[in-house]
Amino acid sequence: MARPGPPPTAVLGIAVISALWWAYFDTLALALEQALHGTREPAARARLARDAYTSLHLPLIAGIIFVALGLKDLLAEGADPSTPAWGEPLGGFWVLVLHGGVAVYLLGLAGLGWRAWGEVRWVPLATVVLLAALGPLSSGVPELAAVGLLALVCVASTGAQTMVDGPRRRRTRQVALAEQEASEAEQSRWRGEHL
Numbered sequence: 001m002a003r004p005g006p007p008p009t010a011v012l013g014i015a016v017i018s019a020l021w022w023a024y025f026d027t028l029a030l031a032l033e034q035a036l037h038g039t040r041e042p043a044a045r046a047r048l049a050r051d052a053y054t055s056l057h058l059p060l061i062a063g064i065i066f067v068a069l070g071l072k073d074l075l076a077e078g079a080d081p082s083t084p085a086w087g088e089p090l091g092g093f094w095v096l097v098l099h100g101g102v103a104v105y106l107l108g109l110a111g112l113g114w115r116a117w118g119e120v121r122w123v124p125l126a127t128v129v130l131l132a133a134l135g136p137l138s139s140g141v142p143e144l145a146a147v148g149l150l151a152l153v154c155v156a157s158t159g160a161q162t163m164v165d166g167p168r169r170r171r172t173r174q175v176a177l178a179e180q181e182a183s184e185a186e187q188s189r190w191r192g193e194h195l
Contacts (some may be wrong), residue, residue: 019154059108066101087143
């Protein structure tokens, strides 16, 4: 018999991915863009662009791929009617894939934060340590509980980083808004003259 509604693992997986998305796009992506625009010396600008958008984005991409692979396998397993509703114990390999994917992503965020602001972002680093500590626990519990724990850690980590970044977040977003308003005003002026 089919289970009603979306699989709980899928909902928790969306929570994990959403938290990771927010951790990057809420403030850090804007800050990197602003740092790049604010760097005037061509060689320094090229180094920043290389570091931020090539070298330090690779861990983000790899982390997302690992998390996606882990969630895909858990969803396929959960779709099997013979699998218990809570799932089988996750096991060490899938904990390594899921926790490791999130950890690699968070390390990439910490590196990007260092590159954008020149300071250590302790929340993602502490979360990596927490994920490593929770690995043995997650490997022995059913899949649904393990993914729920991972979602809780990701959401809590992103919420904590958002709170820690409060003043910086406001400044970064104010600069982004001012830039957007100036760009829109220039576009409106141009359209008024040429269209």
